Amino acid sequence: MSKQDFISLYEKFLSGKCSDEEKKLLETYYTEIKLMDNQWENSLGNEDEIREVIVSRIQSATGHQKPLIKTNHRRYGWLGYAASILLVVAAGLISWYYFSEKQQADQTAKANIRRNDIHPGSNQAYLKLASGVSIMLRGLKNGEISNSATVKISKVSDSIITYSANQRANGNPATTADSNSLVIPKGGIFQTILSDGTKVWLNSASSLKYPVTFAGKERRVVLSGEAYFEVAKNKNMPFKVSVNGVDVQVLGTHFNVLGYADETEIKTTLLEGSVKLQSAKGKALLVPGEQGVFSQQRIDFTINKVNTEDAVSWKEGFFVFDNESIQSIMPKIARWYNVEVVYQDKPGQSKLGGTISRYKDINTVLKALESTGAAHFKIQGRRVIVMA
Secondary structure, eight states: OOHHHHHHHHHHHHTTOOOHHHHHHHHHTGGGOOOOSSOOOGGGOOHHHHHHHHHHHHHHHHOOOOOOOOOOOOSSSOOHHHHHHHHHHHHSOOSEEEEOSOSSOOOOOOOOOOOOSOOOOEEOOEEEOTTSOEEEOTTOOSEEEEEOSSEEEEEEETTEEEEEEOOOTTSOOOOTTSEEEEEEOTTEEEEEEOTTSOEEEEOTTEEEEEESSOOSSOEEEEEEEEEEEEOOOOTTSOEEEEETTEEEEESSOEEEEEEOTTSSEEEEEEEESOEEEEOSSOEEEEOTTEEEEEETTSSSOEEEEOOHHHHTTTTTTEEEEEEEOHHHHHHHHHHHHTOEEEESSOOOOOEEEEEEETTSOHHHHHHHHHTTTSOEEEEETTEEEEEO
């Protein structure tokens, strides 16, 4: 069971919505609750007391007595499941902590956030056909969207469109000139299944251009933003993703690509299979569990070992921040909640880490950030003002 799955199930349990089967699953994985072996952050409070609170809470709720395991998990300062559950209980938040050079953050400042009409993102996208016609998918009934001699396009759910390749009237396959684009606005998320069976999830403020059917020696798509791919295997026709000057080539694999135009880095994270990265500056080969990072400021790709669950947490409905600054976090919030972020004051260099549901309202997310003392926020319309 992944960290996100465990946290989601525990939240559901606390709200009284767990089925009997889910309760049994929660009990089975109860022993996975753990604190880290790395140095305890004093600003979090007493480690033993926190462990006691967590154990007591679960024992009183479930009526079961099971040991709490303390074990190595991740080498950076995550609190893991234990702190996640503690904060769900205490504040309705998930796994939030603060580590910075300051010994004590101002935890008493109250949020300067008023109620607003800013909601989390949802399933929405625009489909641009080869003819130039643009179709808004949100609110469109499930069923056939287009059925030409080239391809059949269908909406099969609120979040998925599919392509089924047809033959042209003369028996020739479609050409790569027949391309569609799936455009996800800010505050949106959507999925498509391409004509070769490849599944693609697109994050907010992203777009994917692709042939309606693949022909020739390769399957090439063009990405702007962030997407997760589960590529259908075809050893005779490699799958390539082009994103801001970087080519990601695979035969059949699962990987995530982050390449927003306003970001300084392009990150490719491999979950399964193998991936070859290529740019004008060099090449790199990834194995599962690695992330290749490309930046115009560096000569070649940087390869890092990462937790792959974090890289695709957006697809599962979570923000996961790992040692990130406010300047790094706020663009993600801006894209998902479709807001403008304005800095009234220059934020400090404090680093934050933690996990919180993307489906919390923006007030909850900003209050969680404020509770670290790293920044304060004010909302005016669809503008979030960041203050020191």
